[in-house]
Amino acid sequence: MFAVLKTGGKQYKVASGDVLRVEKLAADAGEKIQFNEVLMVGSTVGAPLVDGAAVQAEVIDQIKGEKTISFVKRRRKHSSKRTRGHRQQLTLVRITDILESGADKSGVKAAVGASSAPKAAAAAPAAKKAAPAAGADDLTTINGVGPAAAKKLNDAGITTFAQLAAVDAESFEGAKVKAEWVEQAKELAK
Template sequence: MFAVLKTGGKQYKVQSGDVLRVEKLAAAAGEKIQFNEILMVGSTIGAPLVAGAGVQAEVIDQIKGEKLIHYVKRRRKHSSQRKKGHRQQLTLLRITDILEAGADATGVKAAIGAGSAPKTAVEAAAPKKAAKAAAPAAGADDLTTITGVGPAAAKKLVEAGITTFAQLASVDVETFDAVKVKPEWVEQAKELAK
């Protein structure tokens, strides 16, 4: 039985026991991974993917591909030349199983590209912290509904302790120096606080 899987923007026709070089995946040598983007199993063609199908593989090693030379030469007088080399990061795999159905319940780690996986726990937690900071506190008004107040100004107002329209409406423009508050903002806040 064969399957057509998709990884790294490319499609591969594989059978059990095949050794395959694909773009670098976030997995260590000896680890078992599973590809869930299966385009075809045997003669079953999916639209766009075959539901419940999967291909399991064992990572043999993380390797580099052959060196590719990129050479640029401009002809005629005063021309320039440039030579650059590159070796692509690859993962060497051995296909172990092709599953026509039930791949969702196997519990094997899904194969993801190395560029899309967070490198550390700190990087993984960073988007969550940013989302919490961006979300307004309970009972707070959305200050960006006021004309002229964007996300940056709203953040400065929240840092200064102004979270509601009523608090902004009670601000004295001349004496409040934490944030440059415009008189139009105060007028709009008075209308919205009603």
């Protein structure tokens, strides 16, 4: 049985026991990972993906690819030359199993690219910060109040339209408050 999986922007046709060099994944040597983006299993072609199918693999090692040389030379007098080399970060994996269904119940960690892992971890705390407190109004509905100004107002203790309507724009010390915001907040607080 074979499968076609997608990782790192590339597609690979794999069978059980194959060893692959793929774009760097956020996994250590010896870990079991699972590729959930399966495009084809045996002769079953999916719409974008085959539902419930996955390919499980074991990480063998984190390696670097062969060096590629980039050489640039400009013609004529006083020309310049530049030589640069690059070695791509790769992950060596051995395909252990191809699942046609039940991939979500396997309990194996999904394969995530190395550049995606820090972004996903940083996105979770950011989502918690962005959520307004219970009973708070969305201050960004006021013209001129963006996310940054709404955060400053929340830090100053203003979370509702009624609280903003009660503020004196000239004498308020907590954050910069415009008179137009106060007028709009009075309308919205009704």
